[in-house]
Amino acid sequence: MKNGLGVQARVVIAAILPMLVIAFLLTAYYTTSQFADIEEAHAARARALARQMAAASEYAVFSGNRDALQRSATATLQEEGILAIAVVDHLGEVLALSQRKQHILVLPDKVALSPTLVELNPVRRIIEPIVPGNVTLDDPLTRIVMAGQPRPPGPEVLGNVIIDLSHEPVRTKRAELQRNGALAVMIALIGALALAVKMSRGVSGPIREVARTVERIGRGGFDERVPTLGGGSLRSLADGVNRMAVELADSHHEMSQRIIDATAELRARKEEAERANLAKSRFLAAASHDLRQPMHALTLFIASLAEHRLHPRSAHLVEQICASAAAMEELLDSLLDISRLDAGALQARVQPVALQDLLERVVAAVLRAASENGVRLTVRPTTAWVESDPVLLERIIANLVGNAVRYAPGGRVLLACRRRGGCWLIEVRDNGIGIAPHSHTAIFEEFVQLDNPERARDKGLGLGLAIVARLGKILHHPVALRSRPGQGAVFSIEARATHAGAQVGRIAERLPGDLDGVHVVIIEDDAQTLAGLNKLLRSWGCIVSSGADVEALSMAIPAKAQPPRVILSEHTFMSGADGLEAVRALRMRYGATLPAALIGGEAPPDGLRDAHAESLPVLHRPLRPAKLRALLIRSITSQD
Secondary structure (H helix, E strand, O other), rough: OOOOOHHHHHHHHHHHHHHHHHHHHHHHHHHHHHHHHHHHHHHHHHHHHHHHHHHHHHHHHHOHHHHHHHHHHHHOOOOOOOOEEEEEEOOOOOEEEEEEEOOOOOOOOOOOOOOEEEEEEEEEEEEEEEOOOOOOOHHHHHOOOOOOOOOOOOOOOOOEEEEEOOHHHHHHHHHHHHHHEEEEEEHHHHHHHHHHHHHHHHHHHHHHHHHHHHHHHHHHOOOOOOOOOOHHHHHHHHHHHHHHHHHHHHHHHHHHHHHHHHHHHOOOOOHHHHHHHHHHHHHHHHHHHHHHHHHHHHHHHHHHHHHHOHHHEEEEEHHHHHHHHHHHHHHHHHHHHHHHHHHHOOOOOOOOHHHHHHHHHHHHHHHHHHHHHOOOEEEEOOOEEEEOOOOHHHHHHHHHHHHHHHHOOOOOEEEEEEEEEEEEEEEEEEEOOOOOOOOOHHHHHHOOOOOOOOOOOOOOOHHHHHHHHHHHHHHOEEEEEEEEEEEEEEEEEEEEEEEOOOOOOOOOOOOOOOOOOOOOEEEEOOHHHHHHHHHHHOOOOEEEEEEOHHHHHHOOOOOOOOOOEEEEEEEEEEEEHHHHHHHEEEEHHHHOOOOOOEEEEEOOHHHHHHHHOOOEEEEEEOOOOHHHHHHHHHHHHHOO
16 A cells, blocks of 8 residues: 555445455355356256167167167257267267367267266366166077177277267356456446445545644634544544644744744844944044044154154164054055055955066065064065956055965965966965964854963964955955964965056056156145155245145145146045035136046945945055155156
8 A cells, every 4th residue: 555545535445345345255266166167067967868879779779770869869959059979889880970160070989888078178077878777688689690790809889979068158148247247346346335425424524524624723823623523532632632733832832932033132222233333443443533633643643754864863763663653554455454444435446467576475475574573574476467456466465475475484485376277376475384174164253362471462463364364255266275283374266367468557666766857737725744755845846835725725836837747635524515626617727638536535336336336545544654655756757
């Protein structure tokens, strides 16, 4: 019985199968016994006909009356199933023969002395001896007739009656019996089926009702109940399902209430987290405005002071002040970079990038730190080009190389590229202290430093790899790590390969140039920042014209002064004015190709996109003098 059968089908099969087996066995037994009776009756009839014919032929054989024997044989042939009949004397001579057209009687070789039944396919042959009767005729005439006749051997036998009997009547009756038996089995099957269906409905009906009710309960209808059906086990089943429905309804109500409470608590915590995130954003915005402005001015003043000839002790103090300011600047830059990345304010400018130039710039930037740390820094030459943002990709590689130099003192750091399908894999390898596998994910989180529990400043801030992970997502460059303790580390960045092309917006060389006599105009509404910029640019030999807005700047530029070579403008003024509009106004006056740059803190994403659309670089505060100087050199070089 298959598991897929339902209750009703199982009940029907259980009711029909025994009855069908019994009916089949009884019919088979009855039919088999009838077959035997038919065979026996057929043989007995043939023997009776043979005996009757033998008895009737005794005198005719004795007297040699062939005509009488022929008439008897012809009359017997009319009986059902008789194919042929013959009468032979004791010498085997045929005295009478009658047979049907389709049958030929083949006589035996000798006369039978006793009744014989022979099965000859496809007939049955019966041989009956003709024995003289018990009456003795002791008269002279008999003695004269029998005189000179030889006597048969053994008992006195006058001859044989031979009858060939067909099996066709037996086959016909067998077929009829089989039809009757099959009909009887069919009638029994129909009756059993009707009874089984009736029984199954009485048994499976309540079970199906229970199943339908359970299905409705499973769909959430906890008010559904099974009606009381029958008694015994069915009643117990219905009562059990009803109790289950009550318990499920109670559990569902309790669980729903818990979900409502948990949802309310989750919503409250989410709102609290959003408020905390908003507070963080406000804090970072305040830091951008309130900290970067004075930090920017401080950096400019320190750089300007360093340009003067100072007493060795004063020069040493300026150097220490410069180092402290650089540390504060690095921390502030990293924090605000994380903020911009999380806020989605940073937009990638994807273009073809030559990896060899980029890797060489990274090595040049960290070469001094590597020398101080005893690290051998090597770049494997490559001709690879990738699709990426050159500035952001350089930031990723610079952070990875800086980490490798820091954590592989006295070791080796290798920068190499290798092909992987349609991409280039940029690898930073070191033989440093290595990283345990369970920490491979944690090191990409903010402020995580595995070997710096005391938060020593010379070991970094723990933000470099967090920035790497975020920049990798922005550029769609997967970042991977392979490392084990004591076996060094391999950081890799995967970037799509491309053909060589002109790099747009390549980073200018960072070597200082001659800025003497270069006219630079500044639009800045923060007096402290403006003073610091003026002092720094003049220390480089620049001619500076400045003002809080375009009108003030126009008044500050002498009538006979040479046209400006570079425009430096605040990105967003305290009054709400847009620095991009100020640049456009000055370009209308001095030329549409006049180089310009925007200086600002946290710029909105739309403002950054507009600046990038017009190829205006944006310098974030606190402004590093080296970056500003490189920008000025690049600007005047492009004009020349």
